Amino acid sequence: MPDRLRLGVIVAADDETRERVEPFRLALEEIADLPVDLFLMDTMADAVEAIAGGRIDYVRLSPSAYAAAYRLCDCVEPLVTAGPDDFPARFHAVLVARRGEDGSVALEDLKGTRVAVGGTQSVAGYRVPLANLAADGVNARSYFSTLVEVQDPLDGLRAVLDGRVQAALGWSTLAGEAKNGYTAGTLNEYYVSGAPGFKNLEIVWRSPPIPYSAHTLRKDLPDALKRRVRAGLMDMRREAPDAYLAIEPDLPGGFEPVVHADYRPVLITYDTAYSALLDPAAQ
Template structure:
């Protein structure tokens, strides 16, 4: 399956989290309200209701009304940022890099959940201990499961890692499948239905906690560099004073439910350079970010 901008934006790892947008200029600024948009991962009315704690906290910090708005998808968010109809957005790591290649935007904050306790995660290649696989070279001729063609930690990062190690995943494996989910990969490698799999470390931890896999039965063959979590971004041309207020407001948000990712510890400052690891991965995979449609 070809990797396109639409595929990457539509299936970015942050897809199930709220996409936060503000509008600080134009007609909406006249009524003194900050408009916050949401990418729906559920019924739009339920999404708005579930985001109310976030809206209330931002409103108190900014000292102005904050109103939710449900957006259609990441493609619409990027286009709205580019056309200056939106000012702030929450994007996935790859969708941010794609957006930054066509729009004048910059990352300024990143969320940390209580469950993760950090603002990054890793992609792993894992095999069953009884498979005899201990190194990437041992994968030659074996069966392998990625997650989805557009999964950051379930395909793009492990594929780039294999290529950088001199292992051609398009030719060297005996059989390659896309399982469709990280959980499926955990179960498949535990039950020796597949020789080795790609999986996010936090999802492997969750699968082990749920009894789907046993850590003592598995061998980590490869581990990626840290992958930054999804950033909150703003248009670079926003008023500097507004940027300070918006970032301060986000950094005060904490201890509320964060979509399907659990309780939010809080936001931390970040910057564009933190996502250079995403750009490097795109270069290894020869993804033309500007040319994607």
């Protein structure tokens, strides 16, 4: 066992990060039965470099940041992810189109059409769908006539309904009621907005499920310690809700276990086979 556990936390614009995460640090000390030292990181990129470089042992990363860390070194593994509610803690990139006159539309119907996408760094609006469509045998740059960058996913849906494009990328939990646009995501935001045309929209493609976060440890830590930390995190929302919300204030649904393969939809965006497809210069 190590003498101490080094916890990295991203500050971003929160000047009170140290005080906010203290309940989590204390809970982690009890779970790990080790002193836990806190290291504050300015950005997600700093956290990726710190855990890949061995300067910290544990950090909460986004799915894409976990993939980036794994790309730097095969030295990290995820333990748990958090969710927004009691549904499975996963979301999907989705391709949404307008229903045809017969009431349905399929991906094959969109060949040669215009598709709205997000910026080139957007995970669900660009990188994940383009790479995973390619993995399904659909090269978006040749299959569709044009990829049209839009301001945000909601603008993409409006573009579908007013005819500027024939489909748009977004994201969805695909949990709950379809008639309400599911529990969260682009369709749900459009439904809640009350804008017209919601019933004319249909999902024609979805990515594999993607965890919301990645509580990541160094792979070289003892397996007994990793099992202990995972088990403690799984019980945290029930046994120490203040500690849980200190590290996951925006995802109050609790932790569930994950493994490396759960992040494959994001991991393949770093595969060299898809570099040309995702490269902005290829547009």
